[in-house]
Amino acid sequence: MVIELTKRQKKIIEIVKNNEPISSEKIAEKLGVIRATLRPDLSILTMSGILDARPKVGYFYSGKSDINVFSQEAEKYLVEDVMKMPVVVTEDSTIYDAIVTLFLEDTGTIYVVANNYLSGVVSRKDFLKTLMGGGDMNKMPVGMIMTRMPNLATVTKNETIIEAANRIVENEVDSLPVVEVMEENGKERLKVIGKVSKSNITELFVNLCKK
Amino acid sequence: MVIELTKRQKKIIEIVKNNEPISSEKIAEKLGVIRATLRPDLSILTMSGILDARPKVGYFYSGKSDINVFSQEAEKYLVEDVMKMPVVVTEDSTIYDAIVTLFLEDTGTIYVVANNYLSGVVSRKDFLKTLMGGGDMNKMPVGMIMTRMPNLATVTKNETIIEAANRIVENEVDSLPVVEVMEENGKERLKVIGKVSKSNITELFVNLCKK
CATH class of the missing domain: 1.10.10.10 (Winged helix-like DNA-binding domain superfamily/Winged helix DNA-binding domain)
Structure with missing residues (x-):
């Protein structure tokens, strides 16, 4: 009130x-x-x-x-409330196949997995750089050009949207993979279950203003 | 309160x-x-x-x-409060030069002008599509691949950020050129004076939550 x-x-x-x-x-x-x-x-x-x-x-x-009325309202929203389906390819996919996937799914970022766990992220910018550099996109795997773990910012579904937005801004990325943390042979592994992006946050902003 | x-x-x-x-x-x-x-x-x-x-x-x-406390707070912010400098090239620039500009300025979208007025918009996605299609990026001008006026969503500096965010979501774009509307020989012309993007809105969201 x-x-x-x-x-x-x-x-x-x-x-x-x-x-x-x-x-x-x-x-x-x-x-x-x-x-x-x-x-x-x-x-x-x-x-x-x-x-x-x-x-x-x-x-x-x-x-x-x-009292910050804005954050009081915004912090009711969790990542799982706004996350979208992630677009995923395997590390040995060719760059050509990954770009085709990018266009088919109309997305800006693809998550890369090895043995079903997150191993990297590749974006339009990475693909554009590779094509400008003249690499053979039919032979090179995405694993060669992706940003590789552990240098990736991630988020879990129970964090708030405020935390996700903060991490997006701090890391200067367009989106974060939403992950579930698992353990395998004493090692921490990340399973990709979603994606939260600047688009989601812009949509939430619009919806909160309409509500 | x-x-x-x-x-x-x-x-x-x-x-x-x-x-x-x-x-x-x-x-x-x-x-x-x-x-x-x-x-x-x-x-x-x-x-x-x-x-x-x-x-x-x-x-x-x-x-x-x-009462919507969220929009009460958000509607205090105008486009001019958060807009950034736009990256602009002329319509006859080669695609190669435009991509180099894109990387130098580290931006995702370039605004294209002819006679100093907005004539189009070109994004990473357009460039990637062109390179995949095998076009000669040293000969083709950006004018050939850009999205052309009047099919562009724009915004003026005195509109609210809520209006800008709405237009970004509705038009499924990453950013809007901020324009000043001029008249020349009885025709409406748009001068590009800024850029407002999903990144700006995400940053505003984070700042409003911190404040």
């Missing part, structure tokens, strides 16, 4: 900030009104947590007015 | 919804408390606009509790 503070409520906050602890009588005096007039304002300001009231001492400013 | 409603306040909303108009005496009766107990709750609920109070009639439910 959102309340737009009135002018008087904002004045009260200022008075308390500068004079804490201060009694309701003193606040009323400074505003030139009677105590009863302030009662609803003070109950709103204490119930919202902006002011603290201590019996026989007075009102304190709690500093809580800076 | 955000207030978490108490259980009793939520109950009051339900009672008013189902019995409007209803007096404070009747609400108190239904809750088994005295009227004075309800006074702070009722003033919070009316000040926030969730309930309407009409003298001698009673309380009404205004339906305002569904």
Whole structure:
């Protein structure tokens, strides 16, 4: 629930900030009104947590007015709520086959697996660079040009979208593979179960604004 | 300012919804408390606009509790607040030169101009398609492979980020050119002054959540 503070409520906050602890009588005096007039304002300001009231001492400013409504709303969304199906090829696929897959699936990033576990990521940019360099795309496997584990940013389905968005921005990537962490022979392996991208976050942004 | 409603306040909303108009005496009766107990709750609920109070009639439910805090916050941001510098080439540039520019500027989309006005857009995807098709990138101009006006989604700097995000999602593009609309010989021309992309929106999302 959102309340737009009135002018008087904002004045009260200022008075308390500068004079804490201060009694309701003193606040009323400074505003030139009677105590009863302030009662609803003070109950709103204490119930919202902006002011603290201590019996026989007075009102304190709690500093809580800076609550971030945006993240309160956004942090309800988990990666699993918005993730899409990943597009996956095996490490020995030729670059040509991988590019064909890229166009067929109309995606910007492909995840590469070896023995069913995540081994790398390859994007339009990597393919373009390879073609510009004149590599033989019918012979070279994607494994040769992909960004390889463990240099990959990933996310799990139970993390929040805020955490995913942060990681996308920090790592300057378009998407993150959503992974399940497994153990095999004492080694950590990642199974790719989804994909979360800037597109998902832009869509979520639009939907949150419509809701 | 955000207030978490108490259980009793939520109950009051339900009672008013189902019995409007209803007096404070009747609400108190239904809750088994005295009227004075309800006074702070009722003033919070009316000040926030969730309930309407009409003298001698009673309380009404205004339906305002569904205020969208998310869009209230997001719509303060205009395109000009987050837009980046656009990367621009002329329509007669070779595809090779345009791809080199793409890598030098580390961008995913290039805007194409003719006589200083927007004439098209070309992306990594277009380049990759051309190279796969075996075109001679040293001879072909970008004008041959770009998406051409008027089939382009654009945005102006005074529109909100919400409008820009909407247009990005609807048109399934990665970015929009930010344009100034000019007139030349009675014709509408667009001058490119910026770029707004899914990356900007993802960054804004992260920043709004941190703030």
